[in-house]
Amino acid sequence: MLFYVLGEMMSLLIGKLIPGSVCGMILLFIALTLKWIRPHDVDKAASALTRNMALFFVPASIGLMHEYKILMSNWVVLLTVSVVTTLLVIVVVGVTEEQLDRKLSHKKGGEKI
Structure with missing residues (x-):
């Protein structure tokens, strides 16, 4: 949720040129790549979202x-x-x-x- 909120704020700062959810995913990717966050830290949330992905459609x-x-x-x-x-x-x-x-x-x- 933190990265989603940060992404929404980033999106507002750049004039909503890129959706906040996309900005949040980019920020999460950067944090994982730079090892600021371990994959283990997001595993439980990612698994829950993946299992329920059909609901998002x-x-x-x-x-x-x-x-x-x-x-x-x-x-x-x-x-x-x-x-x-x-x-x-x-x-x-x-x-x-x-x-x-x-x-x-x-x-x-x-x-x-």
Whole structure:
């Protein structure tokens, strides 16, 4: 909760350019990376939130159902964006994996095992 509150305050300071929850997650990530907080300290809360994650999708689903007319009037655009972005993600992940694979095999080939 502390990082959520800090993130909300940070978001207000930057003019709500980034949502407070995202700022809070970034702050938590930084604290974990710099070892200001141990993973063990957040394990219990993280596990509880993960187990109940489906509940967090209920408000978004209700919002989508409420805006049904808008979604139906723009279904072609939404479908196009979904397909294009999915394909882009697949291509980027594939290219990145190939480059990492090449780098790893080149590194192993240069060393004596």
